[in-house]
Amino acid sequence: DQQVKQNSPSLSVQEGRISILNCDYTNSMFDYFLWYKKYPAEGPTFLISISSIKDKNEDGRFTVFLNKSAKHLSLHIVPSQPGDSAVYFCAASLSNFGNEKLTFGTGTRLTIIP
Amino acid sequence: DSGVTQTPKHLITATGQRVTLRCSPRSGDLSVYWYQQSLDQGLQFLIQYYNGEERAKGNILERFSAQQFPDLHSELNLSSLELGDSALYFCASSVNSGDLNRDRSGYTFGSGTRLTVV
Numbered sequence: 001d002q003q004v005k006q007n008s009p010s011l012s013v014q015e016g017r018i019s020i021l022n023c024d025y026t027n028s029m030f031d032y033f034l035w036y037k038k039y040p041a042e043g044p045t046f047l048i049s050i051s052s053i054k055d056k057n058e059d060g061r062f063t064v065f066l067n068k069s070a071k072h073l074s075l076h077i078v079p080s081q082p083g084d085s086a087v088y089f090c091a092a093s094l095s096n097f098g099n100e101k102l103t104f105g106t107g108t109r110l111t112i113i114p
Numbered sequence: 115d116s117g118v119t120q121t122p123k124h125l126i127t128a129t130g131q132r133v134t135l136r137c138s139p140r141s142g143d144l145s146v147y148w149y150q151q152s153l154d155q156g157l158q159f160l161i162q163y164y165n166g167e168e169r170a171k172g173n174i175l176e177r178f179s180a181q182q183f184p185d186l187h188s189e190l191n192l193s194s195l196e197l198g199d200s201a202l203y204f205c206a207s208s209v210n211s212g213d214l215n216r217d218r219s220g221y222t223f224g225s226g227t228r229l230t231v232v
Binding site for chain 2: 004006042101103105
C-alpha cells in the first residue's frame with residue numbers, strides 16, 4: 001500500500017522557468033511533510049519541510065505548498081537551475097516521538113535543460 | 115560527507131548467501147534507520163533503532179535482521195539472499211532531541227550500499 005505517491009516519474013524544465021513537483025498521500029494522520037533531493041551515488045539530502053498546520057513554507061528558490069483537503073503537496077522551484085537536476089522524493093511522517101519513521105514516495109527525476 | 119558512513123559501497127554475492135551491511139551514524143545521533151530502494155521504487159522503511167533498542171519495524175523480511183551496538187553503529191544482516199534482494203540499502207540517522215520538527219528535518223542519509231545478488 002503506497003501511502004505517499006509521486007505519479008510523475010520524470011519532469012523536464014527549461015532553465016530559468018518554474019519546476020513543479022507533485023505528491024499525493026492517503027493517510028490523513030500524516031502531520032509533517034518533507035522533500036528530499038538525491039544526486040546519483042549519494043544519499044538523499046533534506047531540502048524543505050512543512051507542518052500540517054501550515055499551507056506554505058518558503059526557503060529561497062524553494063516553496064512547498066500543502067493542501068490538506070486534497071491530501072496533496074507540491075514543491076515549486078523558481079527559477080530552475082542546472083544544479084537542480086536530481087531525483088526528488090516526497091516524504092511524510094506522524095507525530096510520534098522516538099519513531100520518526102518517514103514514508104517516502106517513489107521519486108520524480110527532474111532534468112533542467114540549459 | 116554527510117557524517118553517516120556506510121560500508122561497503124558495493125557488494126556482489128550469490129543467491130543463498132548471507133551479507134552484513136554496516137552503518138556508522140552521525141556523531142551525536144541516537145537513532146538509526148534502514149531503508150531499501152529497489153529499481154524504480156521509493157525508499158522502503160525496514161527498521162529503526164534508538165540507542166540500542168528496536169523502535170519501529172517496517173516491511174522487513176524475516177530473512178533480514180538488524181542490531182545497534184553500544185557505540186551506536188548498526189548492522190543489517192541479509193540471509194538466504196534472493197535475486198529480488200538486489201537493491202540500494204540506505205542507512206539514516208537522527209538525533210531524537212525531543213523536538214519532532216528538528217528530528218525529522220535532521221534525518222541524515224549515508225550514500226548507501228548497492229547489493230547485487232547473482
